[in-house]
Amino acid sequence: MKKQLISILKYLVFLLLGLVLLWLSFRNIKLDALWEDIRTANYMWMGFAVVFAIISHIFRALRWNLLIKSMGYKTRTSTTFAAVMIGYLANTAVPRMGEFMRCGVLSRKEKISFNALLGSVISERLFDLIVLMLLLLAVVAFQWEMLGGFVLKMTEPFINSITHNWLTVSLFLASVVSVIAALYYLRKRFKNHLQELPFYDKTKLLILGLLDGIKTIKRMRQKWLFLFYTVMIWFFYVLMTWIPLYMLSETSHLGLRAGITLLAIGSLGIVAPVPGGIGAYHFIGKAVLVQLFFIDPLGAGSYVAITHAGQTLLNVFVGGIAYLWMFFADHKKPANDAITNSSR
Numbered sequence: 001m002k003k004q005l006i007s008i009l010k011y012l013v014f015l016l017l018g019l020v021l022l023w024l025s026f027r028n029i030k031l032d033a034l035w036e037d038i039r040t041a042n043y044m045w046m047g048f049a050v051v052f053a054i055i056s057h058i059f060r061a062l063r064w065n066l067l068i069k070s071m072g073y074k075t076r077t078s079t080t081f082a083a084v085m086i087g088y089l090a091n092t093a094v095p096r097m098g099e100f101m102r103c104g105v106l107s108r109k110e111k112i113s114f115n116a117l118l119g120s121v122i123s124e125r126l127f128d129l130i131v132l133m134l135l136l137l138a139v140v141a142f143q144w145e146m147l148g149g150f151v152l153k154m155t156e157p158f159i160n161s162i163t164h165n166w167l168t169v170s171l172f173l174a175s176v177v178s179v180i181a182a183l184y185y186l187r188k189r190f191k192n193h194l195q196e197l198p199f200y201d202k203t204k205l206l207i208l209g210l211l212d213g214i215k216t217i218k219r220m221r222q223k224w225l226f227l228f229y230t231v232m233i234w235f236f237y238v239l240m241t242w243i244p245l246y247m248l249s250e251t252s253h254l255g256l257r258a259g260i261t262l263l264a265i266g267s268l269g270i271v272a273p274v275p276g277g278i279g280a281y282h283f284i285g286k287a288v289l290v291q292l293f294f295i296d297p298l299g300a301g302s303y304v305a306i307t308h309a310g311q312t313l314l315n316v317f318v319g320g321i322a323y324l325w326m327f328f329a330d331h332k333k334p335a336n337d338a339i340t341n342s343s344r
Contacts, residue, residue: 085322
């Protein structure tokens, strides 16, 4: 009960944070003018962006299949894609819940170890994080004259808080290292006693499953195909960010460079721990358009409002259909029935 209460409070805090950022994004914009701008947008371009988003999700499913196959399991692209979309649906409501949801759905549908799937998703997300960091560095490096002041302005409060509280930060890092060292010592010192605890075997299996999933990229045979799928995922991410700029007169003159910059910096709003990236995406995306590309706040607000709503509706609609199809329409036997039965 206590854990549930803490979870609910954390959710409400991040939701409140998102709503505050949403208010900050639109507080100086007249809502009737915003609605008129949104109403008169050319939604053909947003339609293209939705198609590109679906294609990127298909490539994500194909890439996940490679990781799953490297662990010795079978799966179908259709069920993997459906699991990915159900995950995005869950993320719309609860941040990071989608990673657990898509693993749970695919584990149940195809009889694959949940721990191994979760480990593969962690591995996949770590790889995407590296790609995002490289993209951010490239965007900043090649556009330093334009982005330098913006980056320094955004990071100055964080850097100042560290320099002014260096003693607190040092104590925190020392505490983390001490805890890790103490846990390692206790495990070595009392290993025999720990093995007698009822939850030891379950915890060990959980950790081994996660590690097995995380190691999938290392032992995967088709590494070049994995890299190709990754490139295609991010290529269509760029398209789904850039193309909608043409739907508004205020942003239609911006080119591919603006789309890549928006993707790189705006992604920080999507990964923020607020439900569906609400508020955080709007705040960061609007700031990029206004401060870097000198777009009128009305046009910038319209762009982030339409693109966020479009992606959210896509996740809800396709994710909902995927859930209904997976559990009520698709009656195929699990792809790993033979593996499961033989392991018994």
